[in-house]
Amino acid sequence: MDEKIEQTKKIKCLEKALTLLKYNKEIINYSCNRSFSKDYRESINLSIEFEIPDNLVVDSDTPSSFYSDSSYTTISNTSRKDNSKVYASTETPFSETSSLLSESCDKNDTFDSNENYQALNTIILPNKSTFIEVKVYVRTYVQGKEDNGILEKYDLELNPFKTTPKEIIKTILPNKDPLKVIKDGVYFTRDDFDASKNYTKNQNWIICYPYELDMPLVTIYGSTIINDFKLSFVIDNINKK
Incomplete structure (x- = not known):
């Protein structure tokens, strides 16, 4: 029973991390190490490093889409002029609708600056010509x-x-x-x-x-x-x- 509780905690932590990664997809670096035990069981240790914007706060009390029928995750953005909430649809395995086409998106929203737009151009890709x-x-x-x-x-x-x-x-x-x-x-x-x-x-x-x-x-x-x-x-x- 204790092992199941520990596994559940790890899954919830992983879920929170993946939720944050969904709103900031710029990965700084990652590493993946494989090891084998004496009985030839394989263990994989995956480490992903990414930055979380200071103005992004995830409401941890909101029920997760993995455990409820709701298809939305509530995010509050402190950099906006008002206190309105931004809703972003979460992806489901059988959904054919892109999250970019969510009806809850307000196309008339404007930000205090164009930093959010410029951030799209800051992703550094590895040099594919490296030998x-x-x-x-x-x-x-x-x-x-x-x-x-x-x-x-x-x-x-x-x-x-x-x-x-x-x-x-x-x-x-x-x-x-x-x-x-x-x-x-x-x-x-x-x-x-x-x-x-x-x-x-x-x-x-x-x-x-x-x-x-x-x-x-x-x-x-x-x-x-x-x-x-x-x-x-x-x-x-x-x-x-």
Whole structure:
């Protein structure tokens, strides 16, 4: 029972955060870390950082649309000249009506300044032409003889916003089926791994799954902050006997 109560509290906190994010969609940065337990259970830790305007106050006493029939959330805006309330329709899974077309919107409302309008142009998108260096190690060995093989190192310069594991595999192992290779074993670590120096150091190697074959590296890595972007791969190139 205590565990269910704790889970309910977490869900309510998440709901409040998502409600605030709905009214300010400018995300400063985000990160997503995956970890695995000994019984191979996966845990995902998602962190999203965004700013909340000082003039935005959410009425926490208003029943949530997730638990009531009301399709509106009440928001009070202290920067307006009057004390009227602004109603914004919440999205529902089966609604075909856009929240921008809500009948409760007052088109004649004017703000004290054009700061709200200018805020639409302050979103900073990541530089999609950025290139980074990634180390890729290929372990080539005969099936069943993992301890007797060849280790090769490749230094690749690539665009993490566009490059996928499939493209990396095709570049290094052009005659191999990328899907088969990733099933045999493709691993990555959020570190600038050097096999000649750190071979005795324990690394947090994370497995790449087949469904991630066509995902950009930033999605797999879990962050778009290029300054801290460090990534190394290990690919198992297994040959049959």
